[in-house]
Amino acid sequence: MSTQFLNTSSLPYCKGCGHDMIAKHSTKAMESLGLSALDVVMITDIGCHGIIDKCLNTHTVHGLHGRSPALGAGISFGIENPDKKVVVFIGDGGATIGLQHIMEAARLNLNMTIVLHNNMLYGMTGGQTSGLTPKGFATTTSYDGNPLSGYDICALAHTAGAAHVSRVLGVGDISEKFVNAFKTDGFSLIEVIEICPSYGVKLNPKRKLTEIVESSGREIGEWTNQRPAYKFTQTQKTNDLLSKVSTIKADFKHNLKEPLSVVLSGSAGEGVQLAAAMLSKAAMRSGLDVTQKGSYPVTVGVGFSTAELNLSPEKINFHGINIPDVAIITSTDGLNHNKKRIGHMQKGVLYIDSSLEVPDTGAEVIKYDFRSLGAKNAALASIVLFAVKSQIINHESIFKTIEEEAAGKKLPVDKIKKTLGI
Numbered sequence: 383m384s385t386q387f388l389n390t391s392s393l394p395y396c397k398g399c400g401h402d403m404i405a406k407h408s409t410k411a412m413e414s415l416g417l418s419a420l421d422v423v424m425i426t427d428i429g430c431h432g433i434i435d436k437c438l439n440t441h442t443v444h445g446l447h448g449r450s451p452a453l454g455a456g457i458s459f460g461i462e463n464p465d466k467k468v469v470v471f472i473g474d475g476g477a478t479i480g481l482q483h484i485m486e487a488a489r490l491n492l493n494m495t496i497v498l499h500n501n502m503l504y505g506m507t508g509g510q511t512s513g514l515t516p517k518g519f520a521t522t523t524s525y526d527g528n529p530l531s532g533y534d535i536c537a538l539a540h541t542a543g544a545a546h547v548s549r550v551l552g553v554g555d556i557s558e559k560f561v562n563a564f565k566t567d568g569f570s571l572i573e574v575i576e577i578c579p580s581y582g583v584k585l586n587p588k589r590k591l592t593e594i595v596e597s598s599g600r601e602i603g604e605w606t607n608q609r610p611a612y613k614f615t616q617t618q619k620t621n622d623l624l625s626k627v628s629t630i631k632a633d634f635k636h637n638l639k640e641p642l643s644v645v646l647s648g649s650a651g652e653g654v655q656l657a658a659a660m661l662s663k664a665a666m667r668s669g670l671d672v673t674q675k676g677s678y679p680v681t682v683g684v685g686f687s688t689a690e691l692n693l694s695p696e697k698i699n700f701h702g703i704n705i706p707d708v709a710i711i712t713s714t715d716g717l718n719h720n721k722k723r724i725g726h727m728q729k730g731v732l733y734i735d736s737s738l739e740v741p742d743t744g745a746e747v748i749k750y751d752f753r754s755l756g757a758k759n760a761a762l763a764s765i766v767l768f769a770v771k772s773q774i775i776n777h778e779s780i781f782k783t784i785e786e787e788a789a790g791k792k793l794p795v796d797k798i799k800k801t802l803g804i
């Protein structure tokens with residue numbers, strides 16, 4: 383296993399960027415603690431500091447802006463081996479955006495370290511003020527100096543309950559400061575005050591880091607809380623979530639030679655998603671692989687309801703559907719929601735309620751009066767008709783699925799059988 387954490391000494395930052403020194407000294411600290419690269423999960427955030435990922439030999443995860451502490455927390459919860467380390471790299475911008483995530487990790491005293499790259503502005507997007515920009519520090523959104531004080535993140539994390547918090551000037555070899563943070567049992571945060579030459583230096587010429595920190599009323603130092611690190615105490619653990627997923631035994635056969643995409647669409651409240659689920663499960667018990675995705679407005683009781691299904695004799699690696707092979711439309715809402723892509727169908731089949739005007743399409747059109755069975759039964763009737771006409775799966779597999787999976791829902795199976803003559 384590699385004991386070297388960085389795979390290059392030429393890091394991808396602008397010349398003189400404080401991030402360079404943090405990357406080198408923090409990884410030097412990990413090496414000096416005898417950690418091996420694969421003992422460490424590094425979670426990086428959005429921002430210039432985050433482009434370090436590719437230079438690390440550790441496990442790396444790149445988070446959304448401000449969310450790397452939440453990812454770190456999740457990983458920390460899941461790690462049982464105390465010899466593994468969770469280290470989060472974040473900028474002052476990300477720390478502002480995700481402040482609550484940092485506070486929660488500190489409050490719980492989770493086993494993880496946050497390395498806060500405080501260059502006092504948003505580097506990657508052009509030098510804007512962040513919530514940690516000190517009072518008086520000039521940025522591209524406050525040329526005359528920030529009129530407000532930045533958050534004192536060390537005080538916040540300390541009062542939230544962090545085991546170890548430190549504020550360090552990014553000058554000289556600070557690897558020992560990192561050692562103190564990394565060897566903490568519980569939550570540690572190390573705020574390194576550093577500078578971005580591209581914006582910070584240009585906008586604040588001749589200012590020294592020490593003077594910037596002092597004039598903003600902040601102290602360099604470390605603060606501790608004597609309290610135990612968070613321990614996961616839940617007694618009934620689920621080790622493998624997949625083991626809880628029931629498997630469907632294939633007790634029917636299918637006639638599908640290649641993947642088929644199906645869009646079923648009608649109106650909200652008319653059982654479209656349930657019918658799609660019955661079709662999915664019937665296809666699965668016929669030995670097919672299936673994906674199902676539902677979409678409907680946030681106001682779930684009105685408007686369209688669309689289900690997108692992929693049925694395949696092989697493993698499905700991509701579940702997106704642009705132009706479907708089969709469209710099944712049971713109401714005006716469903717038609718309006720899918721008119722455009724039905725118009726793009728050059729082949730395939732459109733099953734459509736006979737009350738609807740058939741749009742221009744290259745698909746074969748099969749009309750049926752699904753709604754004559756009642757609006758709430760139209761979607762179910764349509765998938766049965768699809769099974770009967772296409773012969774891809776045996777329609778009996780749908781009735782068997784309903785019997786086993788939706789018995790309590792009193793679906794009108796007999797009525798559908800009678801109407802369709804099966």
Ligand SMILES: Cc1ncc(C[n+]2csc(CCOP(=O)(O)OP(=O)(O)O)c2C)c(N)n1
Binds near residue numbers: 431473476477
């Ligand atoms: C939620 C969110 N808001 C804004 C952005 C745009 N954005 C990308 S990088 C960045 C600045 C990053 O600054 P900082 O976190 O201090 O890191 P630095 O670039 O200084 O290392 C911003 C605002 C984003 N990606 N996500």
Ligand code: SF4
Binds near residue numbers: 398399400505580581
């Ligand atoms: S823009 Fe600033 S923070 Fe980003 S790499 Fe360059 S010097 Fe560093």
